[in-house]
Structure formats: C-alpha cells, structure tokens
Amino acid sequence: MLACTHRVPGAQLVVDTGPETVVLHTGVADAATGALFTADTAVPVGSLTKPYTAALVMLLADDGDLDLDDRVADHLPELRRMPEVTIRHLLSHTGGLPTGPDSDAAARTTAAHYLASVCTADDELFPPGTDFSYSNAGYVAAGRLVETVTGMPWLEAVRTLLLDPLGTAPAFIGAPAAVRPVAVGHALNTATGRVRPVAQNLAPLEAPAGALLLSALDLAALGAALAGRGAVLPEAVADGMCRPQPAARPGALADGWGPGLALYRQDERPWWGHDGNALGTSCHLRVEPDSGVVVAFTGNAGAATALWRELAEDLAELIDLRVPAAVAPAASGDPVVLPECAGSYVNGGIRYRVEPARDGSSTLSVDGDLPIPMRCFADLSYDLLAPDTGRPEPGGRFHRDPGTGAIDRVQVSGRTARRVDPA
Numbered sequence: 001m002l003a004c005t006h007r008v009p010g011a012q013l014v015v016d017t018g019p020e021t022v023v024l025h026t027g028v029a030d031a032a033t034g035a036l037f038t039a040d041t042a043v044p045v046g047s048l049t050k051p052y053t054a055a056l057v058m059l060l061a062d063d064g065d066l067d068l069d070d071r072v073a074d075h076l077p078e079l080r081r082m083p084e085v086t087i088r089h090l091l092s093h094t095g096g097l098p099t100g101p102d103s104d105a106a107a108r109t110t111a112a113h114y115l116a117s118v119c120t121a122d123d124e125l126f127p128p129g130t131d132f133s134y135s136n137a138g139y140v141a142a143g144r145l146v147e148t149v150t151g152m153p154w155l156e157a158v159r160t161l162l163l164d165p166l167g168t169a170p171a172f173i174g175a176p177a178a179v180r181p182v183a184v185g186h187a188l189n190t191a192t193g194r195v196r197p198v199a200q201n202l203a204p205l206e207a208p209a210g211a212l213l214l215s216a217l218d219l220a221a222l223g224a225a226l227a228g229r230g231a232v233l234p235e236a237v238a239d240g241m242c243r244p245q246p247a248a249r250p251g252a253l254a255d256g257w258g259p260g261l262a263l264y265r266q267d268e269r270p271w272w273g274h275d276g277n278a279l280g281t282s283c284h285l286r287v288e289p290d291s292g293v294v295v296a297f298t299g300n301a302g303a304a305t306a307l308w309r310e311l312a313e314d315l316a317e318l319i320d321l322r323v324p325a326a327v328a329p330a331a332s333g334d335p336v337v338l339p340e341c342a343g344s345y346v347n348g349g350i351r352y353r354v355e356p357a358r359d360g361s362s363t364l365s366v367d368g369d370l371p372i373p374m375r376c377f378a379d380l381s382y383d384l385l386a387p388d389t390g391r392p393e394p395g396g397r398f399h400r401d402p403g404t405g406a407i408d409r410v411q412v413s414g415r416t417a418r419r420v421d422p423a
Helices: 046-062 087-092 111-118 136-150 154-166 204-210 216-226 235-241 304-314
Strands: 010-016 021-027 185-189 194-198 262-266 269-276 282-288 293-299 343-347 350-356 362-366 372-376 381-385 392-400 407-412 415-419
Touching: 010 216, 010 304, 021 216, 046 087, 046 136, 046 154, 046 204, 046 216, 046 235, 046 269, 046 282, 087 136, 111 136, 136 154, 136 204, 154 204, 154 216, 216 235, 216 282, 216 293, 282 304, 293 304, 343 407, 350 407, 350 415
Parallel strands: none
Antiparallel strands: 010 021, 010 293, 185 194, 262 269, 269 282, 282 293, 343 350, 343 415, 350 362, 362 372, 372 381, 381 392, 392 407, 407 415
C-alpha cells in the first residue's frame, strides 16, 4: 500500500467526476492513540484555508459590498503605508507584501498591529500588480477585510457564509474541540523510521491563512462548487476565482494564479486548485473546469506530498486525465554559472543568501541554514538539488531590474525577495 511505502499514517482521496464519486481512506488519524482515519476525519489543511477566505471576499464583492479593485487602505487603515495595494492584489499575491512574521511572533500581537508593522513601503517587494510573492500577510488582511465588512469574526463568517452551505462541519486550529474526528500531523524520525504526532502552531490572527481542518470530502465539495455544481458559489464568484491574473507568475508553486486559486496546466488543459501544508500534513485540491472532475487528497504526514504525487500519476487510468501534482523542474537547457546572482535577498524577516560553490555553481541558504545546491539556467530560472538524493526540484527565478539590467530580486518557492547588497 502506498501509504505504508511513504510512511504516512493516514490519508484520504476523493475523485468526483460528477456522475460518480470515489471515496477512499486508510490508516490512523493519530499514531499515538490508534484512532482510525475515516472519511469524515478532518485534517489541518494549512494554506488550503486561503481559497475559502478568497471565496468569502468574492461573495462580498458579488453582493456589492466591495470591489476587487478597491484600495485595501480604504477599508483597512493599517495598510495606509501601502496605498496602491488592491483587494485583487491581496487575493492573487501580487501586492508586493512580505510573508509576515512567524507564528510565534504573530501570537504576541493583534492583526491590526501585525499588518501595520509589515505592510510598509520599506518592506514592499515590488510595485503592486507587477509580480508575484506568496504572502500569508495578504490573507491576514483579507480576513480582516471580511470582518470589517460583515461585522463577524472570520471564524463565524466562514462558517455561516461558506462552510454551512457546503455541508462542512466546522473545525479550526486553536478553536474549541470539533464535533467530528480530527487528525493530527506527524513527523518522521529518520533514525528510528517511526512517525510521531506533532502539535500545530498557528497564531489566532493567522486563521484566515491556515486554520481550517477539513476532510478530502470537504475539499471536494468546494471543488464541485468551483466547477459550477450546486448553488453555493454564484457563477460570477467561481469564474472570478478561476481568472488568471496577468502579473501572477508563481514560479515553482504553479503555472499561474487567480484571486484565491492556483492554475496548473497539464497536457494543455487548465486545472485549478491549491496545495496546503500544516505541521506534518500535506493536502491538495484540483478541479478540471472543462470536464468538472474534482480530485481532493489529505495526508497526515509531511511525506504525504510524495504519496500525492504518485497517486496523481496513477489516477490517469481511472479518469482518463493526468492530474497535475506539481510544477516540473526548470530543465531550461544546459546549466550555466551565474556569478552575478550571488548576494543577499530579504522578504520581511527572512534572509536568503546565494553564494558561489567551489565547482562554479551556486548554493542557496535561508536564514543561515545549510546551503542547498542550485542548478541555474540562462533564462535565470533555477532548480534546487535535494542534498540527500541530488534530485532536482523547481526552485524559482532571478529577476533583473528593468532599468539597470542588474539582478535585483529572487523568487524562492513562490516567495519573492529583494536584493539588499549591491548588484
């Protein structure tokens, strides 16, 4: 069994073709207690919370309570120092906002202070609407926007306006115990080969970016709504979320981005969805709009990402469609040496360092961690090589200043960082 091969304690898979729905689940929700993983078990889905927050904002826009091209500062004074950022920018990660502080730091402050401290001209990564950088801070702001417009806390708004209509029993990280079975994440002890449960760590103010616990069936319900089935999402909302934004170039994360959803291309077909990782979990949603096929997966271990990728390949025999699990490595010709890329880059409090290696190639380190080998290409894209296997994974791309031609930014797994030393 694939779950055993990848050392994933429990997993769920749903394939919904419209006329038929296949539901599979296996293993345990908690390796410490042995509680079984059922079809109803809710898993911390991490960033798969973001499409739900985006859908809330889109519903408010559909009702005329706001416009996606409104300046966020007109609704939230804490963004007054980035006055050109619009709501559309928030939802599509094109506002130039940094990712924001980690959960430990965020737990010691309020959402308004958090946003005011990171959404400043000094921290701006690029002019709003000109590039892409995945930002939790943007979705903290989107959640604040929902609260401002509805007068409800985000947890209440997402339950009332979206989860209840979708038939999803609410469950949140850090909230009172859910009325349904809940899975925990797991980490692998490489020395013993055993998995152990891990506790989630998410500041309450980050809830709109990552607090939901959902089953694969719950994710598939959202996918069906995005595919136009049912009346939960008006057609304008579903279509709007699946509209690629011209400046959204997410690099290693996906092939494009809309207001709340990632775009994946497979065999010339567009697929929409999102990936989510909490501590020790890996969860994925894909929707093929032409056929209406929906695929949803949850796994309660970090290694479930590899399981998802293998499952996605196997699904082609079941649905006669290849499901895009990940963006392929760059493979843009022969690797080249790019010494001009060496330097330091920052995104908020995160510092990236690119340094030349002894063989003339380059390495990337994050906040002083062990450097990872890079494989760079003439078009300024690069892959990262897994230190243990040497396997290439999509890394991102360097960017040149359009005026000077100097390397001034680097995109690392969807997050853009600006250069802070001379080029």
